Amino acid sequence: MFETECGGPGDEAGDEAAHRAAQLPDDHGLLDATARRLEALPGGIELARELFALDVADVSDQALIEVIAGFERVASAAVARQNHALSELLARRGSSSRAFDAVVDELRARLSITGRAAETKVGLAAACESYPEVADALAVGPIDVRRATVLTERQPGVSETEHRELTRDLLDGDAEERTAPQLKADVRRHALTVSPEAGALRREAEYAARHVEVEPLADAMARVTAYLRADDARTVKSCLDRLADAARTDTDTRTVDQRRADVFVGLFSGAHEAGTDAGRTAASGGAGRSARAQVHVTIGADTLLGLDDEPAEMDGYGPIPADLARRIAQDATWRGLFTDANGEFVALGTKAYRPGVVLSRTVRARDVRCTFPGCRQPAVFCDLDHLDAYDATDADARVQTTEVNLHPLCRRHHNLKTRGIWTVRREDPGRTWIAPTAHRYTRRPDPPLGTRRRKGAPRGRTGGGPEPRADADDTGPAR
Known part of the structure; x- marks a missing residue:
């Protein structure tokens, strides 16, 4: 019935x-x-x-x-x-x-x-x-x-007409395949591009409003909230992650969140016991600055030189405006990453299992995040996985550790692939993941920063001549 x-x-x-x-x-x-x-x-x-x-x-x-x-x-x-x-x-x-x-x-x-x-x-x-x-x-x-x-x-500074055009472009493109955070990053990136002047004024006002709040909660607990500029926040988070990892012992039963919280309190307890001079030194960016955690930013060379205002990318945060990236550049170590005429990275490789520093940095800067569909884990925190499994018996005969054969995977999705639960293969462009049910999901790469994507061209295919990019290791917030 x-x-x-x-x-x-x-x-x-x-x-x-x-x-x-x-x-x-x-x-x-x-x-x-x-x-x-x-x-x-x-x-x-x-x-x-x-x-x-x-x-x-x-x-x-x-x-x-x-x-x-x-x-x-x-x-x-x-x-x-x-x-x-x-x-x-x-x-x-x-x-x-x-x-x-x-x-x-x-x-x-x-x-x-x-x-x-x-x-x-x-x-x-x-x-x-x-x-x-x-x-x-x-x-x-x-x-x-x-x-x-x-x-x-609609983002502040973007007209309704501009936002409507962006919405149509995203819907005509691959909005169905992108997660809500990925789409939000697309919208933010567009806002930074179409109205850099208005954005600069907004950011100046927001930076002036930076503050720290302590909110009392039940059961003798409280919440500490800091409203900070993006690179400063990433510095704090990276520092806490490293210190929490270093604080772990063989008999430690604390979770990583608990260790972060304990380290967070310990930092301020130590500064308080050392006196106000230590606090003034840290606040002014003086001694001890080189020991701070790194912030990784990728930016097109033209943007770095001030020839355009294309957004940059901060690991673990997403798109940031060109003017902020240039400010960070004043207090950072920069390394060049070069692309070919199609916007693809120049091939690098080694016969060894582990990639070198340059190859690792290139792969992470290229893919930005874990390549599993929808995953937002920054590549800097990911493992570098061989798409085609590394064959140690053939190590001397051919180069297997290459830019083409490497991609970043967070530990969770790396384990899925290693255990054979999911499989992945290269596509042009992107990578196709195959689920246990044989469903296929293609993760298409974003256009490399510093390249131009022709309107209507598929994501990941770019036009124009060779354009260098730059990747920054910032040892502290720029001022």
Whole structure:
């Protein structure tokens, strides 16, 4: 009865879906017919009928993954329809801020949610009304709620026209394959590019507002919050990581977070016991500065020379404005990394298993982060893995440790590959990861900093002549 009412795999809707699945390209290398049919359907009623009619105990692992992905698209489509209803309610209440607040209050009461959660829902509905292309993408499922929220949040200094054009470009590109943090980095990078003057004024004001707060909490605890410039914050985090690692003993039962907290307190306890002179020395950037942790920044050579204002990249943070990168450059050691005419790094290699310093730095600067799809772990904290496993018996005959055969993987995803749970292979461009269900996911590289991507060109393919890049090791915050 349920299958008759909702439409099972054997009815006309199922036949139509099967026909569409046969006509559309397969993005994930699916062999199972049910998986292919589900992958081909956009979010909506037809997909919901298919999913609710299936018995998950009777489908393959491939199909089960597509059932989960399909429900995600259905959920996005449901939010899109909810947004449409909210927009209608907003229109009926009026366009004032009071009308917005009234709808928020109605929603929080009916759904028994917090005011902030209600504001988020109503705000997204209003934003999707202004950006119909985002609403359409949410309705059919290429993007979810988090990505829709990122795409509709306009950065300060960016006009509505500029942001609308960026949104269209991202949706026409690979927004479906990028996580919400990756899309947010794209939007931030665009804001730094289109309005560097306005951005500089904002950053100057925000830097002037730097501060540290102590918030009392329950159970004799408190939270220390520091509002700092990005490079200063990365310096603090890197220093705590190194000191926490050094503080570990064989019998230590503390977690890494607990060790960081203990080291954090120990630093200030020691400075307090040493007296105010030590504090003044540290604050002025004097003695002891060279022992501080490093901050890695990658920047195009033209930007470093002031010929353009393309954003740079700070490991563990993301895009930073050109003027900040140049300020960091005044107090940093820089090393050149050169690309060929296609924006690819000049090949380097060694017959040894472990890459040298130059090769390691080149690979990490090229890939920026762990190459597993969606992973944001900075490459500087990753292992360097051989795509094709290193063969020690053939070490003297051929070069296996090369820029082409190396990529950064965080320890978690390195273990997935080493254990054979996931496999990875090179593609042009990028790398394709193959899941245990045989789903394929392609991680395309971002264009190297300092190169120009032609409009409409696929991500990772760049044009123009050879352009050098630079990579900085900053031993402390620049002033």
